[in-house]
Amino acid sequence: xxxxxxxxxxxxxxxxxxxxxxxxxxxxxxxxxxxxxxxxxxxxxxxxxxxxxxxxxxxxxxxxxxxxxxxxxxxxxxxxxxxxxxxxxxxxxxxxxxxxxxxxxxxxxxxx
Amino acid sequence: xxxxxxxxxxxxxxxxxxxxxxxxxxxxxxxxxxxxxxxxxxxxxxxxxxxxxxxxxxxxxxxxxxxxxxxxxxxxxxxxxxxxxxxxxxxxxxxxxxxxxxxxxxxxxxxxxxxxxxxxxxxxxxxxxxxxxxxxxxxxxxxxxxxxxxxxxxxxxxxxxxxxxxxxxxxxxxxxxxxxxxxxxxxxxxxxxxxxxxxxxxxxxxxxxxxxxxxxxxxxxxxxxxxxxxxxxxxxxxxxxxxxxxxxxxxxxxxxxxxxxxxxxxxxxxxxxxxxxxxxxxxxxxxxxxxxxxxxxxxxxxxxxxxxxxxxxxxxxxxxxxxxxxxxxxxxxxxxxxxxxxxxxxxxxxxxxxxxxxxxxxxxxxxxxxxxxxxxxxxxxxxxxxxxxxxxxxxxxxxxxxxxxxxxxxxxxxxxxxxxxxxxxxxxxxxxxxxxxxxxxxxxxxxxxxxxxxxxxxxxxxxxxxxxxxxxxxxxxxxxxxxxxxxxxxxxxxxxxxxxxxxxxxxxxxxxxxxxxxxxxxxxxxxxxxxxxxxxxxxxxxxxxxxxxxxxxxxxxx
Numbered sequence: 291x292x293x294x295x296x297x298x299x300x301x302x303x304x305x306x307x308x309x310x311x312x313x314x315x316x317x318x319x320x321x322x323x324x325x326x327x328x329x330x331x332x333x334x335x336x337x338x339x340x341x342x343x344x345x346x347x348x349x350x351x352x353x354x355x356x357x358x359x360x361x362x363x364x365x366x367x368x369x370x371x372x373x374x375x376x377x378x379x380x381x382x383x384x385x386x387x388x389x390x391x392x393x394x395x396x397x398x399x400x401x402x
Numbered sequence: 403x404x405x406x407x408x409x410x411x412x413x414x415x416x417x418x419x420x421x422x423x424x425x426x427x428x429x430x431x432x433x434x435x436x437x438x439x440x441x442x443x444x445x446x447x448x449x450x451x452x453x454x455x456x457x458x459x460x461x462x463x464x465x466x467x468x469x470x471x472x473x474x475x476x477x478x479x480x481x482x483x484x485x486x487x488x489x490x491x492x493x494x495x496x497x498x499x500x501x502x503x504x505x506x507x508x509x510x511x512x513x514x515x516x517x518x519x520x521x522x523x524x525x526x527x528x529x530x531x532x533x534x535x536x537x538x539x540x541x542x543x544x545x546x547x548x549x550x551x552x553x554x555x556x557x558x559x560x561x562x563x564x565x566x567x568x569x570x571x572x573x574x575x576x577x578x579x580x581x582x583x584x585x586x587x588x589x590x591x592x593x594x595x596x597x598x599x600x601x602x603x604x605x606x607x608x609x610x611x612x613x614x615x616x617x618x619x620x621x622x623x624x625x626x627x628x629x630x631x632x633x634x635x636x637x638x639x640x641x642x643x644x645x646x647x648x649x650x651x652x653x654x655x656x657x658x659x660x661x662x663x664x665x666x667x668x669x670x671x672x673x674x675x676x677x678x679x680x681x682x683x684x685x686x687x688x689x690x691x692x693x694x695x696x697x698x699x700x701x702x703x704x705x706x707x708x709x710x711x712x713x714x715x716x717x718x719x720x721x722x723x724x725x726x727x728x729x730x731x732x733x734x735x736x737x738x739x740x741x742x743x744x745x746x747x748x749x750x751x752x753x754x755x756x757x758x759x760x761x762x763x764x765x766x767x768x769x770x771x772x773x774x775x776x777x778x779x780x781x782x783x784x785x786x787x788x789x790x791x792x793x794x795x796x797x798x799x800x801x802x803x804x805x806x807x808x809x810x811x812x813x814x815x816x817x818x819x820x821x822x823x824x825x826x827x828x829x830x831x832x833x834x835x836x837x838x839x840x841x842x843x844x845x846x847x848x849x850x851x852x853x854x855x856x857x858x859x860x861x862x863x864x865x866x867x868x869x870x871x872x873x874x875x876x877x878x879x880x881x882x883x884x885x886x887x888x889x890x891x892x893x894x895x896x897x898x899x900x901x902x903x904x905x906x907x908x909x910x911x912x913x914x915x916x917x918x919x920x921x922x923x924x925x926x927x928x929x930x931x932x933x934x935x936x937x938x939x940x941x942x943x944x945x946x947x948x949x950x951x952x953x954x955x956x957x958x959x960x
Contacts, residue, residue, distance in 0.1 A: 337777060337830075338770050338817060339708035 291386040291402060292360040296351045297323065297379040298371040303349045309370035310353065315363065317402070319352040329377035348379060354386060354402045494739040495561045496602045502734025503602075506609040509727030510537050510616060515720030516783075517620035520711035520776065520829040524917025525624045526927030532619040532631050539635035540615040544608050544644070547589055551644035553607060554585020556652045561738035562599035571653055579662040582654035584645055606734065607651075610678050611643050613731075617682025620829035621690045625697075625914050628922045630907045634897075638685060642893050646886060647677050656885060659878045660861040666847075666875025668859040669882040672747075673735035675791035675842030676886050683836020684887055687825065688894035693908050695826030697915060706820050709828065714775050721779045725755050728786050732793045743794055743854055750793045751786065754805025758785020761809030769813075777813060780830045784812035784838040791839075792846035795865050800849035807845075808838045840883040847879030 298306060303320065310318060324345035331344035355363050364381055372378055391401040458464045470486050472478035478486070514533035521529045555571025558564045570586035588595040591604060615638045619631065649656040650671050660668035671677050700706055711717060732751045733744040762781020766774040785805030792804060815833035819825050825832070848867045855865035866872035867879075901907055908914075913921040920926060 334710075335770060335772055335774060336708035336710040337774060338766065338813075339706060341708045341710075 291389060291399065292355055292357055293384050293386045294353045294355065294360065294363055294367070295382040295384070296353075296367045296371065297325070297348050297381075298351060298367075299373065299377065299379060300347055300349050302371045302373070302378075303351070305370040306351055306367055309366045310363065313362065313366055315353060315355065315359075317353075321350045321352075323348050323350045327377075327380065346377070354389060356399045356402065491740055492561075492563045492599075495737060496563075496598065498739025498744075499562065499602050499606050499734060499737050502730035503606040503609050505727050505730025506606070506613065506734065507537075507727075509609075509613055509724050509731070512720045512723030512725075512727055513613070513616045513620070515723065516717045516779070517616075517623060517720070517829050517831075519713040519715070519717030519720060520620070521623045522709065522917070523712040523928055524919060526712070526919065527923045527925055528628065528918040528927075529619070529623045530927065531923060532623070532626075532628070533616055535632070536616045536619060536635050537612055539632060540612045540639040541608055543636040543639035544611050545591060545604075546640065548611060548639045548641075548644040549591070549604050549607060550586065550588035551584040551641075552611075552647040552652050553603060554587040554652070555582060555648075555654075556585065556603075559599050559603060559737070561736070561741070562602055565597055565599040567594045567597050567600060571648075573655075580655075580658070582648065582652070582658065584648050584654070585652050603737070606737070607647075610674055610731075611639055611647070613674075614643050614678045614682040614685075615639055617679070617831050617835050618686035618689045620831040621686035621827040622693055623828050624918065625693055625908055626689075627905075627907055627909055628918075630901055630905065633901065634689075637897055638681075638894075642685065642890055642897075643681055646681055646889060649885070650677050650882070656878075656882055657859045659881065660859050664874060665878040665881070666872050667855060667861045667865050667878070669843075669878045670795070670846060670850075670855070670858060670865055670875070671791045671843050671882065672794045672846070673732045673790045675787060675789075675839045675846075676883055678839075679787045679790065679835040679842070680839030680883060680886050681890050683832050683834070683839055684890040685894045686827070687819075687832045687836060688891050689898055690825050690827055690832065692895070692898040692902055695824070696828070697911060699826045700824060704824060706824075706826075711776065711828070717776065717779055721782055724783060725752075725786060728755070728790075732790055736794070746798075746854075747793045749798055750796060750801035751789055753798055753801045754785040754789030754793075754808070755782050756785070757802045757805035758782050758788070758809035758812070761806040762813055763809075765810055765813045776830075777816070780812050780816065780834050781809040783834045784808040787835055787838040788842035788845060791842040792849060794854055795846055795850035795867075797849075797851055797853075800845075800851070804842070804845045804849065808841055811841055812838055840887075843879050843882050844876070847876030850875065 296306065300322075307318070307320075324347055326344060326346055329346065331342050331346060333340045333342050335341075351367070353363060360383060364383060367381055388397065389399075389401040390397050467478065468476050470478040470483060472482045510533065514530055517533055518526050518529045553568055555568060557566045557568040559568070568585065568587050571582045572584050572586055573580040573582040575581070588600065588604075591601065615635060618634070618638075619626075622631075648654040650669055651657070655662075656669035658668055659665040662668075696709065698707060699709060728751055729748055733747045736744055736747070759778050759782035762784065763773045763778045766772065766777045785808045788804050788808035788811075789801055793801070796804065812830070812833050815837040816827075816830050819827055819832055827833070846865075846867060848869055850865045850867035850870065850872075852864045852866040852870045852872075856863060858865055866875060868876045898907060909918060909922065917926075
């Protein structure tokens with residue numbers, strides 16, 4: 291199994307979700323996160339004063355899939371989340387030791 | 403996904419809806435059936451029949467001689483007609499005064515939203531409740547003694563029936579002239595002041611006082627102890643506001659500068675640029691200086707940091723409510739619905755609000771690259787504050803100019819207060835109400851065009867400013883704000899200083915960093931923002947528990 295974590299632009303969440311559900315992925319976890327990469331923060335104005343927002347709002351999508359599906363899911367997320375401008379985000383893939391469905395006790399690929 | 407319960411739930415609703423509709427149709431049909439001309443089933447009796455009562459859908463015949471109260475119905479004597487006309491005049495004036503007073507009362511909501519929107523989410527309950535409670539506290543203090551000090555010597559109230567019961571003014575004699583200082587009738591509205599005219603006046607003056615009292619809560623927000631605020635509420639409503647208002651509106655010495663010293667019509671402030679707004683703004687300055695800036699507002703080198711407000715739509719809505727309430731504030735200050743100048747006053751008021759917003763917008767756009775939302779809001783309010791004194795005395799052109807200059811002035815003033823004086827005013831109250839209030843009364847001394855105000859403050863002829871030939875009026879208009887600043891700033895500074903030394907005015911840094919809501923008020927304004935409900939409840943000793951999963955499941959399956 292692989293755990294795929296994607297940090298994306300908030301307004302791209304719907305596109306990513308649709309791409310994944312369209313490919314048969316039936317579950318995912320989404321959190322509102324803040325951070326920065328090469329894009330850094332940006333400046334805003336309030337009453338004539340500038341201030342910097344260092345941590346920009348992003349969405350983190352977490353999906354756990356069987357090994358065979360991992361490359362396809364990464365490709366789908368990348369395609370759906372891409373705008374081509376700086377700040378599009380990143381995708382991380384990590385091996386996953388175990389998964390367990392609480393209700394039935396199923397384990398491994400059956401549980402995702 | 404469709405709620406499985408919706409199908410079963412909707413059936414009873416359909417039945418209820420159907421029954422209600424059927425009842426309405428039945429009743430309506432019966433009512434209209436009654437409207438048909440009576441069927442000539444019974445032949446009319448030969449004796450002169452009383453004509454059937456006729457409705458007046460066009461409104462052309464309702465109200466006539468029969469409605470004049472007379473001993474012999476339909477045939478009033480001249481004295482009875484005159485009586486009735488006089489009663490009607492006072493009725494119209496009293497009703498106008500009350501209704502515009504109700505509009506001004508609603509400005510409390512505008513202030514509450516504007517100030518809370520410009521402050522941070524962690525302090526909303528505290529900021530909102532200061533704006534809320536100042537209404538109740540101020541009203542109580544004003545009823546106890548504020549009104550008496552302000553209006554106790556204001557009789558006769560010409561437009562409200564000429565009642566003469568407010569006839570006590572304490573004055574000292576200097577240079578052979580009387581200097582009225584405060585009124586002495588009307589404490590608790592008791593005794594001889596239990597009078598309709600006086601009560602109408604009380605309501606109107608009370609909501610004005612509360613407008614002044616709620617201004618400092620914005621400039622002093624996010625760091626002021628609520629207990630200190632409560633005592634302040636009594637202080638401004640019982641002492642400082644009533645005294646200055648007496649000098650201008652209660653027959654006191656500033657209003658008599660014309661009669662006594664030949665300075666135009668004396669100090670003229672039609673609806674309160676200085677009496678209401680500058681008093682609030684100057685008190686706010688003294689309070690904000692005493693409290694010091696919020697943690698993080700200024701860097702070590704003295705440069706300011708922006709601390710954005712948490713809800714711009716809330717602030718903009720508050721500004722709109724204020725602009726709406728201003729239609730009570732300015733036109734209502736005639737205290738007379740029969741004074742047709744109210745049309746001019748209302749139009750001047752709205753024009754100045756427009757130019758204030760527009761000029762603040764262009765200034766910020768040009769200077770900082772964007773039309774800053776919070777400064778456009780401040781700009782509209784600045785125009786309104788400035789036109790409040792001259793609204794009855796100037797043409798629409800000058801009203802627009804006065805508002806436009808206020809829109810620029812408020813921007814400069816905000817930066818001056820923040821960058822030069824290093825005073826932290828989260829909402830811009832000192833600039834909007836203090837600076838632009840002073841500009842408003844001075845502008846009257848320049849632009850008043852002599853079309854209104856015959857006999858104002860007991861001086862014959864109309865009110866004219868510098869441009870229309872009366873330089874002495876401008877002198878009076880400059881004395882007023884100077885007296886305002888010296889007295890209000892001095893008295894407020896002494897009060898705040900004493901309070902600060904004895905009890906302390908400012909919350910501890912820990913409380914300020916956490917947010918004032920829980921430490922000061924015991925409750926978050928936005929509990930869910932600060933974590934899931936269960937976490938927030940766990941912070942206190944609350945017995946509130948989320949419903950158990952099993953009971954939720956039972957609910958769903960029903």
